Amino acid sequence: MFSRRHLRAALTTLLVSIGLLATSGPHATAAPPLPDPFPSETWPLGPPAKGFAPADDVIKDLGSPVSSLTVMEGAVGRTPDGRDVVYAVPAGENARLNVVDLHTRELIRAVPLPGAAGGWAIVVTPNGDVYLGTYPYAHLYRYSPGTGEVTDLGQPIPGESQIYGLTSDADGNVYAGTYPTAHAFKYDPSNGQVTDYGSLDPVQQYARSTVYDPDHRKLFVGVSTPNARLLRIDVDTKAVEDITPPGTTAKDFIDLDYARGKVFANASSRLVVVDAVTGEQIKYTDSTTGQQVMDYPIAARGVSAAGPGGVYFTNNTLALTHYDLDTNTVGPVSPPRTLTRGASIGYGWVTENGVPVLYGLAGNYSGGTFRYNPADGTLAQWSSPFQYVPSPLMHELADPVTGKVFVNVYLNGSTAVYDPATGKSTVTTRQGQVEGWAWDGTGKMYVGIYPYGRLSLWDPSQPDSTTNPKELFSLVDSDHQNRPVSVVPDGNHVYVGTTPAYGEYGGALTVYDVPTGSHTVYRDLVTDQTIASILPAGANVWAGSSIEGGQGTDPRATEAHLIKVDPATGAVLTDIVPVSGAASINELTYGPDGNIWGLADGIVFVVNPSTGEVLRLLPVFSAVTGSQDGALSWRDGYLYGVTGGRLFVLDSLSGHTTVLRDHGLNRLTQTPDGTYYTLLRPDGFTNPTNLASYTPPVDSCPQSDVRPTVWTGNIDSHVSNRFLTYGCTLTDTLPSAKADWPNHAAYVIAVDRKLRQLENAGSVERWEGVLIRIAAARSNVGRT
Numbered sequence: 001m002f003s004r005r006h007l008r009a010a011l012t013t014l015l016v017s018i019g020l021l022a023t024s025g026p027h028a029t030a031a032p033p034l035p036d037p038f039p040s041e042t043w044p045l046g047p048p049a050k051g052f053a054p055a056d057d058v059i060k061d062l063g064s065p066v067s068s069l070t071v072m073e074g075a076v077g078r079t080p081d082g083r084d085v086v087y088a089v090p091a092g093e094n095a096r097l098n099v100v101d102l103h104t105r106e107l108i109r110a111v112p113l114p115g116a117a118g119g120w121a122i123v124v125t126p127n128g129d130v131y132l133g134t135y136p137y138a139h140l141y142r143y144s145p146g147t148g149e150v151t152d153l154g155q156p157i158p159g160e161s162q163i164y165g166l167t168s169d170a171d172g173n174v175y176a177g178t179y180p181t182a183h184a185f186k187y188d189p190s191n192g193q194v195t196d197y198g199s200l201d202p203v204q205q206y207a208r209s210t211v212y213d214p215d216h217r218k219l220f221v222g223v224s225t226p227n228a229r230l231l232r233i234d235v236d237t238k239a240v241e242d243i244t245p246p247g248t249t250a251k252d253f254i255d256l257d258y259a260r261g262k263v264f265a266n267a268s269s270r271l272v273v274v275d276a277v278t279g280e281q282i283k284y285t286d287s288t289t290g291q292q293v294m295d296y297p298i299a300a301r302g303v304s305a306a307g308p309g310g311v312y313f314t315n316n317t318l319a320l321t322h323y324d325l326d327t328n329t330v331g332p333v334s335p336p337r338t339l340t341r342g343a344s345i346g347y348g349w350v351t352e353n354g355v356p357v358l359y360g361l362a363g364n365y366s367g368g369t370f371r372y373n374p375a376d377g378t379l380a381q382w383s384s385p386f387q388y389v390p391s392p393l394m395h396e397l398a399d400p401v402t403g404k405v406f407v408n409v410y411l412n413g414s415t416a417v418y419d420p421a422t423g424k425s426t427v428t429t430r431q432g433q434v435e436g437w438a439w440d441g442t443g444k445m446y447v448g449i450y451p452y453g454r455l456s457l458w459d460p461s462q463p464d465s466t467t468n469p470k471e472l473f474s475l476v477d478s479d480h481q482n483r484p485v486s487v488v489p490d491g492n493h494v495y496v497g498t499t500p501a502y503g504e505y506g507g508a509l510t511v512y513d514v515p516t517g518s519h520t521v522y523r524d525l526v527t528d529q530t531i532a533s534i535l536p537a538g539a540n541v542w543a544g545s546s547i548e549g550g551q552g553t554d555p556r557a558t559e560a561h562l563i564k565v566d567p568a569t570g571a572v573l574t575d576i577v578p579v580s581g582a583a584s585i586n587e588l589t590y591g592p593d594g595n596i597w598g599l600a601d602g603i604v605f606v607v608n609p610s611t612g613e614v615l616r617l618l619p620v621f622s623a624v625t626g627s628q629d630g631a632l633s634w635r636d637g638y639l640y641g642v643t644g645g646r647l648f649v650l651d652s653l654s655g656h657t658t659v660l661r662d663h664g665l666n667r668l669t670q671t672p673d674g675t676y677y678t679l680l681r682p683d684g685f686t687n688p689t690n691l692a693s694y695t696p697p698v699d700s701c702p703q704s705d706v707r708p709t710v711w712t713g714n715i716d717s718h719v720s721n722r723f724l725t726y727g728c729t730l731t732d733t734l735p736s737a738k739a740d741w742p743n744h745a746a747y748v749i750a751v752d753r754k755l756r757q758l759e760n761a762g763s764v765e766r767w768e769g770v771l772i773r774i775a776a777a778r779s780n781v782g783r784t
Contacts, residue, residue, distance in 0.1 A: 109148060169235075296315070344362050560583060586629055637652050
């Protein structure tokens with residue numbers, strides 16, 4: 001390497017030879033002051049290339065790619081004009097209460113619920129009014145069948161986001177629970193007064209279900225995750241008792257119902273019965289085995305009100321089942337009947353010709369409706385014409401060969417395929433809510449599904465079957481993991497990063513061995529944190545964490561870690577905090593410089609993979625983000641990303657970042673033609689419902705040379721490389737060292753000529769041009 005003295009001498013010789021410096025006579029000039037050509041740090045880089053114009057119209061709104069029907073719960077009522085109806089609120093932006101006639105099977109009306117995205121709670125009061133508990137703002141609505149109007153009663157408990165488990169008393173008062181601070185409340189329609197029974201648990205966040213006992217004026221509340229609790233509240237004195245059955249291992253009481261002195265609870269998919277007065281758990285008889293049992297499988301939103309033969313529900317095989325209140329016996333109805341549309345999610349008794357008949361909804365996604373007559377054992381099933389609505393979108397992934405874009409629906413779990421060539425979408429396999437997915441390199445897709453913590457292998461080119469998609473493993477029961485937020489295939493392994501289940505702490509890195517079909521789970525690699533992002537590194541794996549635990553928990557940790565793990569043993573080899581105080585490391589990728597580039601909240605960081613040293617911190621914005629909020633994609637030296645609703649592009653050489661759109665976006669995927677696709681939340685909406693595209697500027701210099709300094713053949717000029725125009729670096733713009741030059745002099749002359757143009761245009765400083773000319777002169781380009 002030249003010393004500074006040698007460099008100055010060489011510069012002087014070169015400047016004299018090309019006429020830029022006179023050493024004697026009237027035109028003698030001093031050599032220009034030279035910066036240190038071998039500094040300890042890279043020289044400051046120039047301004048970013050032009051070509052980015054931040055604006056709201058930078059993206060193209062492609063509209064909603066899929067409509068769906070997702071119903072959480074329904075209720076049966078009767079209108080003032082004598083029509084028997086079923087009520088339900090299909091989930092979707094600006095949700096609507098649907099009213100369907102049970103006999104004519106026609107949609108009577110769909111009434112808007114402004115600001116609501118869906119409802120987990122619905123109840124019909126004795127006067128026929130319908131109350132709805134909604135999300136995401138936990139508003140209570142009242143529908144009057146007589147006027148057909150809805151009244152927004154506001155947020156009974158300020159600051160809550162969900163209302164669960166509506167129930168009513170004989171006076172028309174309604175009761176419910178909330179999330180995320182587990183309140184229970186009463187709403188009095190006579191004066192609009194709300195009675196708050198307080199936050200019922202200092203740790204658990206879900207008051208997931210309620211039921212009113214009219215015989216003893218008590219309100220029962222199920223508190224959920226991580227440990228189910230059953231509470232009894234005196235509605236007059238507000239006194240709260242914990243009557244959780246001893247030995248309860250369930251995580252939640254999802255639904256509560258009351259009939260003839262008994263409280264029926266869905267305790268993590270097992271039917272538990274409790275004496276409403278003593279609070280003791282009741283043993284009952286399984287009619288199939290004749291054995292006394294403490295619980296029984298249930299797959300339903302609770303049980304029906306009491307009718308002929310007792311209360312009814314669906315079991316885990318979707319068989320219509322009843323609990324006989326007279327004999328305390330449970331079992332399938334006779335003759336056996338099965339609901340083909342799914343589990344029962346709402347009920348009501350309708351009198352027909354003097355005979356009580358049970359009506360209800362079955363399944364969440366098709367409007368399944370049923371009629372069961374206990375007197376003759378007949379069962380009829382059909383689809384009610386609830387309105388399909390534009391679906392909230394969860395995830396997207398471009399096919400690297402065809403360029404089609406796969407889009408998954410939030411909650412509903414449907415998948416649609418958008419074809420850019422036609423602008424049309426086709427609904428395909430419903431797999432469940434996708435948290436993370438990736439192609440395997442052979443046209444198949446690994447898919448991570450919530451809430452089962454499931455990894456499946458799916459071949460979209462083949463018909464659905466019992467083995468397509470094929471479930472590879474499920475972690476929810478064995479390892480208490482339910483959201484596979486990062487799925488990364490690499491050779492013979494698939495690496496999966498997960499969040500823990502409801503109420504749990506400690507996510508996991510799971511290593512799936514493709515040849516053997518076995519998997520190994522490494523939990524709590526970063527104490528109490530989720531594994532949010534994964535980057536294979538030869539025999540090891542880099543993983544980024546997020547401080548969040550399972551839903552229903554508050555973080556214990558304070559900042560996200562970047563760890564290197566040996567997947568054969570689960571040993572943590574390196575553990576660093578690249579961005580102090582960041583809540584989540586959402587994405588990891590290798591940059592063109594061979595370093596690790598990551599996204600921590602709104603900051604892009606660069607880490608040396610050999611040493612773990614943090615090399616650069618490049619802020620995009622300042623805000624906390626979650627484990628699923630972030631995507632990065634390289635395009636010829638530029639890093640594109642989406643996080644915090646923003647679409648941004650980062651010039652990897654200068655470090656300059658441009659936010660192209662500052663709101664409403666989630667996820668990012670690139671098709672083979674270079675187009676980016678993202679999920680769009682239209683202004684005024686609460687969820688992303690639309691697909692959108694962004695077309696980057698034309699790159700005039702594909703496969704750019706993005707080394708940090710300008711090289712002329714085998715010689716480093718030590719001049720900072722940078723983008724002069726979009727996609728074209730200074731090195732790209734100079735004559736190519738790889739061209740077939742007739743001799744060395746031809747190359748040096750061509751470099752000098754181009755540098756004169758760049759210097760005249762102000763793109764290159766004079767001293768930079770000198771250093772590049774020296775490097776070209778010293779290079780081996782054109783030498784034989």
